[in-house]
Amino acid sequence: MKDTGAKNRTGDVSVGEHFDIEVPDTAHQISSDSWFQVAFVLTTGINNAYVLGYSGTVMVPLGWVGGVVGLVLATAISLYANALVAKLHEFGGKRHIRYRDLAGFIYGRKAYCLTWGLQYVNLFMINCGFIILAGSALKAVYVLFRDDHAMKLPHFISIAGLFCAVFAIGVPHLSALGIWLVVSTIFSLIFIVVAVVLAVKDGVKTHSRDYEIQGSPLSKLFTITAAAANLTFVFNTGMLPEIQATVRQPVVKNMMKALYFQFTIGVLPMLAVTFIGYWAYGSSTSTYLLNSVTGPLWVKALANISAFLQSVICLHIFASPTYEYMDTKFGITGSTLALKNLTFRIMARGGYLAVSTLLSALLPFLGDFMSFTGAVSTIPLTFILANHMYYKAKDNKLNPMQKIWHWLNVVLFSLMSFAAAIAAVRLISVDSKNFHVFADL
Template sequence: MSATGAKNRTSNVNGAEHFDIEVPDTAHQISSDSWFQVAFVLTTGINNAYVLGYSGTVMVPLGWVGGVIGLILASAISLYANILVAKLHEFGGKRHIRYRDLAGFIYGRKAYCVTWGLQYVNLFMINCGFIILAGSALKAVYVLFRDDHTMKLPYFIAIAGFVCAVFAIGVPHLSALGIWLGVSTILSLIYIIVAMVLSVKDGVKTPHSRDYEIQGSSISKLFTITAAAANLFFVFNTGMLPEIQATVKQPVVKNMVKALYFQFTLGLLPMYAVMFIGYWAYGSSTSTYLLNNVNGPVWVKALANISAFLQTVICLHIFASPSYEYMDTKFGIKGGTFVLKNLLFRIMARGGYLAVSTLLSALLPFLGDFMSLTGAVSTIPLTFILANHMYYKAKNDKLNTMQKLWHWLNVVFFSLMSVAATIAALRLIVVDSKNFHVFADL
């Protein structure tokens, strides 16, 4: 069943009016997963193959001081913002299983649509980045054995998109990942450990040849630092916390907070380690894909790249699941995974979605730019601006003056940061577009 629009009435919660937006029942499973499985969904999302790029896209533009302090602050702010959203999951006596449902209940129909648009753009761009990453990993394996330039990056991106589509067709919903989350964890550990060990080996061999200075002119530094700030928040991005929380068993708020604490403690350690070690080893020459820097046995590097490719396929499915849920719910796709009707629908709907994603990824394969623009135009508004303002509006009568001021300061600060980071990210894209043609072989 699909949404039929807004009702013409409001409800009163905590002394404030809230909107009763008609929302569809989901075709996917809810309340079926333990907090530990949800914690692994979150940890899989944060330790995906993007971590191989953070040394180059975060640490290089910010340096040691800015990078370390920025990451610690971004971690704390992100945990705080996610907990705010998690605490609103059952707000007003209703369970809000989608981000847009929650925004619609608090603000009304227009906010419902705007939030869905922002979230869709956010997740679509993240998935384009995943496809670029998967294609880059495949190309890296090819170059290890045959560096003849016959196969270009766009070809590998096309292969990656096809594999992602096959996986999406076979795994119906987020809860069905099950054992794949364990596989994803093993794959993550493989490429993270290989990247760290080989980086340390290279760093020890060349202790005096590293430069940690932030490169470029004063104006260039200003734009790159601003864009890197957006990357900082992209690192911790989910943009779909209510959708993930919908899968957790009761008590949903308590269990989700436990999962978040796991993600932002043990879950962060591998990412921090590979990011700092990579930057320590190569300094300002660190690439946006760390495995392109490291030296070591061919088979070890091939194993790491294949692991990064396979983990990316699994992780993309997590960030695409809200779009899949929307399509399945709208057209009433329920029941067995391999029922002919369901299978044909997923082939067309999910295959079409990933075909468009793959085409755009091959057309503009600038991974760092995707991260910056995504962080600026959708991650910051969804994860920080909206989270703080929704909590302020929902809990208004329970907050003291200082708490209200704190939430408003967050809204204003992150609004300004979003605007500045968007300008910086667009400048990066313009510069890269001048340096590289479409379907570039990077």
């Protein structure tokens, strides 16, 4: 279908001027999932293996006051920003099932292309991060039983990439996750509960801990800036319209239920493991909490294997917009087991994940680059664009104070994005001197 949008008025604002590109229907399912299933998709995105790093990457640089206040504020602000995007899903008398479609409808062709580019770079880097996480979890299991360095991190990253490819080939679209969301939740609870219980055990035994923020004043400035930027990454996917496309009618009402679930019950496991991990080990907390805890080998192995398997499932969520684009572009519809469809998924998704795995193994300190892409994509997509889109779409319905509020958000998060990008570039420069390609971290 083609939507020129010229001179189209919604009653709120003139939108989509010069938007003369094709907006295709999707080859994937839409409007098929309950709000509860969508809530578990969102919650899975929060309580993934990344949570095992927040004690070290968020709390250590920010300390108790900055970390707790920052996470609480990030929760509230993220819920607000995501709600703005969710409420625009049916804006202008049509449903926008992709982030780029919504941006293009409101702003035009240039915004469509820019949003598309930012989103896919962001999701690609997140996917690489999950492959590195999965590989690191596998390596942690190996080291528990055989610390002979015969196998190195790039080997485990390759194994993780293979598992991700097999899963991607077998699960055709986001709505097909179904029972896998339950499995993912079980895996999340396993590694979170293990990390919390072992951290509490260690914390009780330790009578003194150092919570002081380490480093020189300049170093603190950069690490605090990077940690503040990481707070925006904790809760946000940059693909809310794509997730919302799967929910049943009424779309906005059901999506708001899912978001309220995500930002209340859904955040509790993540907050628990983050705060307890920092309480137990203070400023010496590892950036992968399971490396800090002590306990039975089989328990730590179980937690790491759960983190590995949950990362494989969670990657599929963040890769789904890419899969949707490829399937829609080449008309992959019908039975998922049809030879043509199965062959296409093997070639297209296998190729995509092969490139992701190669880059992950090549640059295992990719987290630094993820910080940069988060600064230039996650923050703009989730906060800057969300506030400005809502302001532009609802211009005639907003009072002066509401308009000022949205502009303040745009300016504030633009400054944060700029500062976070500078901090990330510095981090890349420092780590590039310390690490080499295919490094065994």
